[in-house]
Amino acid sequence: MLSPSKLSVPHLLLAPMEGMVDELMRDVLTRATPYDWCVTEFVRVSGSLLPARVFLRTVPELRHASRTAAGTVVRVQLLGSDPACMADNADRLASLKPAGIDLNFGCPAPTVNKHRGGAILLDEPELLHRICREVSAAVAGRMPFTAKMRLGVQDKSRAIEAAQALVDGGAQMLVVHARTKEEGYRPPAHWPWIARIAEAVKVPVVANGEIWTVEDYLRCRAESGLQDVMLGRGAVADPYLASRIRRHLRGEAPAECAGEDWEALQPLLRDYWQAVQIKVEARHAPGRLKQWLNLLRRRYPQAEQLYQQIKPLRVAAEIDRQLDTGWSAAHVR
Template sequence: MILLAPMEGLLDHMLRDVLTRVGGIDRCVSEFIRITDQLMPNRVFTRIVPELLNGGRTPAGVPVRAQLLGSDPVCMAENAAKLAALGPEGIDLNFGCPAKCVNRHRGGAVLLDEPELLREITAAVRRAVPAGIPVSAKMRLGYLDDSRTLECAQALVDGGAGELVIHARTKADGYKPPAYWDRIAAVRAAVAVPIVANGEIWSVADAAACRVQSGCADLMLGRGMVADPGLALAIRSPGAPPLVWGQLLPLMQDFFALVRAHVATRHQAGRLKQWLHYLRRRYPEAEEAYQRVRTINAPDQLVLALFGPPALQEAA
């Protein structure tokens, strides 16, 4: 199984839509829905996870598990129950976000220093959600170090999580290479639920190494999939023809059409350039295109510079 990771500010419903059209992804996880001290209205859930209005699936038919982030077991449970009524494929709990602003307000990876609270949150959510809706959790190896990795994983499983995604770095490690895939193996040996390995998987070779070192067959792809939209397919079928630049351009056009429909005008160009920046890692053509458009902020001018006149776009 290959999962598409949640990436706040990058891998949202618009990019999920486009990337799942390519194929190879079995399930997505949404960006986190921040739960503090109130019951969220349905519009908050459907704004972050609009797939809830489509049977919990992307337009390509890939199921999306909605993710909650918070530290109050009662409030998390109440919101999970309300979210469950909207029909998600499942509910995921975020104990891995390393962002300072989130951790400062007692959310995400900082809770990895409180294993008992992890258990309480997970148990409260599991009790509040119908049995037919899966509850999973995403964690890192720890907050400042990995001394409590097994304790945290066991707490989540004891609380009722039916699957764990483990990002193979601590909060202190951030996103700096390497990812310590081998440290996931001990968790896999200690708990009796499926484990999904995540972190620093940029290529087919990385995926193979991660599987060997972690012992996990299941993977979650994040930045690697944004940089190479054909990565999931390539992992499934090594040696298959790669996705070429000409195949990507229509996807980028569709993505920008979604951006223009959902994002404020002043931020639209930035979203397309953000994806183009990641694509530079895999495609030389993306580097040339990025340099050509990096100073353009007007959406119409950006479309013209990147995709050409409307007649050429239609021909493509």
């Protein structure tokens, strides 16, 4: 049960989502809703000291005081398995003054795990400890240092041991995705396990996984005993979810209000589409817009209609024409 001291304003964080939330998506999502901070997709560390340009390419916000255009602070995530190399890269990254450094022990992707990265390391608590210890020493006192983990690889038997290894190594906060690597993103999320971890470590713990609605947030809070959450795909599907959670906690009516309807989302969609066309090769750009609309249609019937209209299109100019004529058709009250 939440203690009175934990019933203050919750921290609501935007998750790192590889292949989905890059600087373009971070920009539009943090313009839609303020977050306490967001975490980038991982920068892979694989045996060499990366030049500064690699970090700046992945995290262009580093050129702007480690903030998005809307002012949300950006923490940078590293992924790797060599303690010394991770520390060297964390030290170089720290010289670029990110708002914080996070370590990825949660990615379930087979290609990442095959190369000893992400969630596969949760079966090696001693290695987790060494990585955190080395990185913590490299960045000590310069910025927040956190880690993100899952509940294990195939089962949850070592979840608490892994969490304690990260914290004993120096992680100042844990974000816990409430599923194992093998469970991937399949429902349900096992939020009570986050409560067990929170009881076993002496640093703040943030809950993550399967929070799509205000009701999901409330269930997660009840089962984990925590109010601080990191929103992932739910924030992409509903860019105003964090605002809805905050409004509910303030006791305000859940009805739509100015700035949180489909009309307000349209300029963000347009801006995102224009930015994607600048960044991404023409043949890949349509897929990025469709990926977002595919998630948005979970909440917005208007997005469903627009998605179906552009789904067969492969050329950016065709999508431009459809967007010019499709907004009103997709506008369903």
